[in-house]
Amino acid sequence: MEGNGEYKLEHVVWVLTTNCNLNCMHCRYSGSEADSNQLTTEESLKLCKELAELNVNDLSFTGGEPLTRSDWEIIAKELIDAGIKLNIISNGLLINEDIVSKLKDLNVNSVALSLDGASADTHDHIRGVNGSFSQVLRAIDLLKDANIVTSIVTTVSKLNFEELPKIKEILQDKNIIWQVLPAFMESKSKEQNFVLSDEEYYSLGLYIMHASKDMHVLAAHNMGYHSDQLTNLPVYPVWDCCQAGISLIGILSNGDITGCCSLPNNITEGNVREHSLKEIWNDPNSFEYNRKFTKENLGENCRDCQYGESCKGGCCVISNFSTGKFHNDPYCFHRLEKQKKML
DSSP: OOSOSSOOOOEEEEEOOSOOSOOOTTOTTTTOOOOTTOOOHHHHHHHHHHHHHTTOOEEEEESSOGGGSTTHHHHHHHHHHTTOEEEEEEOSTTOOHHHHHHHHHHTOSEEEEEOOOSSHHHHHHHHTSTTHHHHHHHHHHHHHHTTOOEEEEEEEOTTTGGGHHHHHHHHTTSOOEEEEEESOTTOOOOSTTOSOOHHHHHHHHHHHHHHTTSSOEEEOTTSOOSOSSOOSOBSSSSOOSOOBTTTEEEEOTTSEEESOTTSOTTOOOEETTTSOHHHHHHOTTTTHHHHTOOGGGOOTTTTTOTTHHHHTTSOHHHHHHHHSSSSOOSOOHHHHHHHSOOO
16 A cells, blocks of 8 residues: 555545636635636546555545536546546536536546525525526436436535425435535635524534434534434544545645645645655644644644543544634534533
8 A cells, every 4th residue: 555654545535626617605615716727637537546556445526616626527527537536626607518528437436515505596596606506416317317326515504504404305216326515614704703603503403413314414524523412423433533635635736735634725735746645744844733743733622521531522623613722622512411401
């Protein structure tokens, strides 16, 4: 096995382009144009080979909107031919019969689409483009008709929190995986009180737990932590620590390597134009915030917690977004249950 002897790189999220055809409230790349410094096709194909050499298990294209990049299919084929499972995260706006045919021919592992409301009024408002709601529903049907594994991602804020049951009704009979995540890390909304309160966040956990009894519903991988009441929520059933730089990395469109694509763009470990991905991954000084973590790094929200040393203070992204530091995530079910006396 190639790579760091202590850490195995398993999952990669690649911001294939910053170009986006929507203008979403919660995304840093919404309404953006392609980065003039993004990796070229040749550089991208070279990077695919490096990913294969590191025996990466699966990779997700994201953006921006990855399907706006003219060479996405070429890069996708290189990865799939190398044995890497490819998932595509899309807003669905460009998915038509032709795109679905290409996805089918490539044998992509899955496609994730964004649905942020139970009506055009809500979804289109959050996503910033009229007609995006009807298009994502059409995209779901096209993908399902082609037997492509399809999931829906809903980013939950105060604007759509109460619509979750109606979204569930839309998806109920479509044999689809529904992933629910709270709006935190990249929220740039100018609307006041966009992010969920502590009580709403915990209620979201309760809703996911109950909804999962009759539908395949999952919380985001970074939601939860050591609850005494809420079970069967996240993608990973046991939270042992943030995986940024441990088993996961993000690749930004310009070739910068980060522990997670949702971290601020200035928190990077190197660039693949200057060093190989293997060199960056194996560098003992890379991803220090997680790899060199000690209990002393815990912030005030976590330092007295019985799970602090193993949990490492929760998700680095949410912790940084909420408190300006790592290992201090206040959105923790264990903390909320203990301090706020929640059910």
